[in-house]
Amino acid sequence: MGGDQASQRAAELRRAIAEADHRYYILDQPTLSDAEYDELMRELRALEADDPSLITPDSPTQRVGVVAQSGFAEVEHLQPMLSLANARNEAEFDAWAERVARLIGDEPYQLVTEPKVDGLAISLVYEDGVFARGATRGNGVIGEDVTANLRTVRAIPLRLAGKAAPAVVEVRGEVYLPLEGFARVNEEQIAAGAKPFMNPRNSAAGSLRQKNPAVTAKRPLRIWAYGIGHSQGLELETHWDALAWLRDQGFPVSPDAELHDEPASALAFCRAFEERRASLTYDVDGVVVKVSSLEQQRRLGSVGRDPRWAVAFKFAPTTAITKLEKIGLNVGRTGALNPYAILEPVVVGGVTVSLATLHNEDDIRRKDIREGDRVIIQRAGDVIPQVVGPAPEQDGRRKRPWRMPDRCPVCSTPVVRGEGEARHYCPNRGCPSRGYEGLKHFVSRGAMDMDGVGEKLVARLVELGLVSQPQDFYKLTVDELLPLDGFQQTSADNVIRSIEKSKSRPFDRVLFALGIPHVGGITAELLAGAFGSMDALRGATTEQIAEVEGIGPVIAETVSAWFLDDEHAAIVDALAAAGLTMAGPKRAATASPSGPLAGKTFVVTGTLEGFTRDSIGEHLTGLGAKVTGSVSASTDYVLAGEGGGSKRSKAEELGVPVIDLAELERLAAGTA
Ligand code: IVH
Numbered sequence: 001m002g003g004d005q006a007s008q009r010a011a012e013l014r015r016a017i018a019e020a021d022h023r024y025y026i027l028d029q030p031t032l033s034d035a036e037y038d039e040l041m042r043e044l045r046a047l048e049a050d051d052p053s054l055i056t057p058d059s060p061t062q063r064v065g066v067v068a069q070s071g072f073a074e075v076e077h078l079q080p081m082l083s084l085a086n087a088r089n090e091a092e093f094d095a096w097a098e099r100v101a102r103l104i105g106d107e108p109y110q111l112v113t114e115p116k117v118d119g120l121a122i123s124l125v126y127e128d129g130v131f132a133r134g135a136t137r138g139n140g141v142i143g144e145d146v147t148a149n150l151r152t153v154r155a156i157p158l159r160l161a162g163k164a165a166p167a168v169v170e171v172r173g174e175v176y177l178p179l180e181g182f183a184r185v186n187e188e189q190i191a192a193g194a195k196p197f198m199n200p201r202n203s204a205a206g207s208l209r210q211k212n213p214a215v216t217a218k219r220p221l222r223i224w225a226y227g228i229g230h231s232q233g234l235e236l237e238t239h240w241d242a243l244a245w246l247r248d249q250g251f252p253v254s255p256d257a258e259l260h261d262e263p264a265s266a267l268a269f270c271r272a273f274e275e276r277r278a279s280l281t282y283d284v285d286g287v288v289v290k291v292s293s294l295e296q297q298r299r300l301g302s303v304g305r306d307p308r309w310a311v312a313f314k315f316a317p318t319t320a321i322t323k324l325e326k327i328g329l330n331v332g333r334t335g336a337l338n339p340y341a342i343l344e345p346v347v348v349g350g351v352t353v354s355l356a357t358l359h360n361e362d363d364i365r366r367k368d369i370r371e372g373d374r375v376i377i378q379r380a381g382d383v384i385p386q387v388v389g390p391a392p393e394q395d396g397r398r399k400r401p402w403r404m405p406d407r408c409p410v411c412s413t414p415v416v417r418g419e420g421e422a423r424h425y426c427p428n429r430g431c432p433s434r435g436y437e438g439l440k441h442f443v444s445r446g447a448m449d450m451d452g453v454g455e456k457l458v459a460r461l462v463e464l465g466l467v468s469q470p471q472d473f474y475k476l477t478v479d480e481l482l483p484l485d486g487f488q489q490t491s492a493d494n495v496i497r498s499i500e501k502s503k504s505r506p507f508d509r510v511l512f513a514l515g516i517p518h519v520g521g522i523t524a525e526l527l528a529g530a531f532g533s534m535d536a537l538r539g540a541t542t543e544q545i546a547e548v549e550g551i552g553p554v555i556a557e558t559v560s561a562w563f564l565d566d567e568h569a570a571i572v573d574a575l576a577a578a579g580l581t582m583a584g585p586k587r588a589a590t591a592s593p594s595g596p597l598a599g600k601t602f603v604v605t606g607t608l609e610g611f612t613r614d615s616i617g618e619h620l621t622g623l624g625a626k627v628t629g630s631v632s633a634s635t636d637y638v639l640a641g642e643g644g645g646s647k648r649s650k651a652e653e654l655g656v657p658v659i660d661l662a663e664l665e666r667l668a669a670g671t672a
Pocket of ligand 1: 082083084114115116117118119120121122137173174226227288307310312
């Protein structure tokens with residue numbers, strides 16, 4: 001290739017890679033596969049190796065530079081980086097808005113609201129459109145030069161995308177680690193024998209202030225651009241226009257930024273955004289509210305470091321440190337032993353938390369969580385609080401690592417570990433805890449849905465020996481209920497009537513209610529649709545079951561083994577005799593081939609607001625997606641609602657994206 005040709009090709013490659021980065025990191029709509037992307041990088045590297053004069057400062061090959069010799073150099077910001085005054089409640093916000101109104105006279109003003117991401121403020125200087133220098137905030141006037149590390153953040157454009165680039169522009173933004181990245185970095189810290197980070201902000205700061213840019217490059221850092229400092233050759237009138245300009249230049253700008261004509265509307269945004277906080281994939285500690293007009297901003301000026309034209313509406317913190325009193329163990333209906341953390345109560349994200357999930361023994365080991373530890377609790381991106389890991393500082397000597405007990409805590413049967421599984425099980429089918437959990441599952445909303453038969457009543461019926469197997473519910477009489485606490489004629493009549501009514505639940509619900517391991521609502525639906533009746537399913541071989549779309553070999557094996565068990569067969573027969581629905585329409589699990597989610601495979605877990613098990617499945621297939629019951633490497637997305645523990649952790653293990661309903665809507669609308 002001649003010199004001209006080579007330099008043209010290198011420019012083409014730089015553009016193609018920048019475009020791919022933009023689509024991946026900013027638009028979240030990747031167009032190249034990893035292999036294709038790597039191939040472009042490889043070609044560019046080869047060209048540059050042949051002729052080093054082709055290397056430009058904005059070349060993507062220059063993202064990972066060399067290790068800094070000494071500490072970071074100091075740099076003076078072209079314009080000071082200000083901080084923000086806080087509004088901790090509505091009254092403080094109102095007081096701020098009133099002062100703004102008073103100071104700018106009676107003229108109208110607009111406000112911009114933006115999520116306040118919890119990360120680290122940085123400043124990026126672009127000279128003639130090329131990224132020249134990046135620095136931390138430091139003391140606001142002088143920061144640390146972290147250019148080499150910022151170059152590794154692929155969401156930061158190395159060249160502005162717009163035509164006519166200004167001579168100089170300072171872009172301000174927040175570098176942060178998404179929650180998932182935070183958890184991953186902490187696991188790596190612990191595995192490497194280093195201290196875990198307290199919160200996403202600390203881990204972002206720690207990642208950015210690395211001596212070796214190659215270390216920073218491995219941290220999944222992201223950025224939101226939220227403002228402009230000094231500039232030359234850039235005429236903008238409002239902050240709102242500045243955000244649009246930043247977007248046009250290829251920066252990630254929060255899609256949640258909004259423009260308001262009234263303070264009341266800005267305040268409503270703050271409140272509404274706090275509601276959404278738990279569903280975000282990154283940590284926010286509030287909303288920043290800014291006067292949009294740059295001319296009004298100048299007139300308002302600052303008091304010390306705090307501009308009068310902006311305020312941070314703060315939320316309660318989502319991480320906290322507390323003592324892990326004890327690790328408890330709960331026996332599920334399938335016999336699965338689920339460890340959980342019993343905590344000294346602590347306020348996280350505005351609610352008091354005293355219990356948190358711990359997935360399994362391996363996870364506890366990996367995170368090195370021990371009884372008596374001071375632990376980091378996080379309640380964000382998920383409603384169930386999580387134990388992130390031990391706090392960096394522990395008081396006194398730590399206890400020994402926790403071990404799964406050898407025997408079931410309820411019935412003392414030696415526990416077993418499923419082959420290739422992280423979970424331990426109590427194998428005793430007669431374990432009182434398992435029986436009770438199984439009965440609770442049987443009557444639950446997604447299963448037989450027996451109105452008026454709650455946990456307490458089930459516990460009481462088991463205690464009195466009136467119910468020990470599912471079919472026993474259908475033998476209960478009003479006379480047996482009447483002597484129980486709180487029962488009168490009407491309430492007893494109602495319970496018996498609702499038990500009777502449950503007989504008409506469709507076949508797939510009955511199948512789900514049986515509590516066959518691995519058979520959740522969706523799997524039950526797939527099996528019911530494919531076989532059409534309990535008898536057909538019972539008579540099917542493992543191979544025939546595995547042929548059903550969406551059913552893997554493990555589920556198929558478990559299902560056929562379950563039906564072969566005499567005790568299970570007796571339960572099914574008794575339920576059939578009691579008059580439950582044992583057949584339903586056969587249907588092919590067909591996805592609409594033309595929907596927006598065509599070709600995508602989903603697994604659903606947890607409770608999704610506004611949907612039942614059935615209706616979410618229908619909704620997804622209506623959109624063209626295929627729904628399966630268990631998470632594997634071929635799953636495209638896990639749609640998770642409240643709850644949903646093991647599928648969520650399996651997804652995280654396999655790197656399958658876990659999304660919520662809001663994200664599903666965006667995917668379906670093509671705006672993700
Ligand atoms: S504006 C005067 N906008 O919050 C404007 N800051 O205490 C100063 N932050 O250190 C910053 N998201 O790191 C602004 N959308 C946003 C922000 C934001 C997060 C951080 C920023 C700063 C701190 C202010």
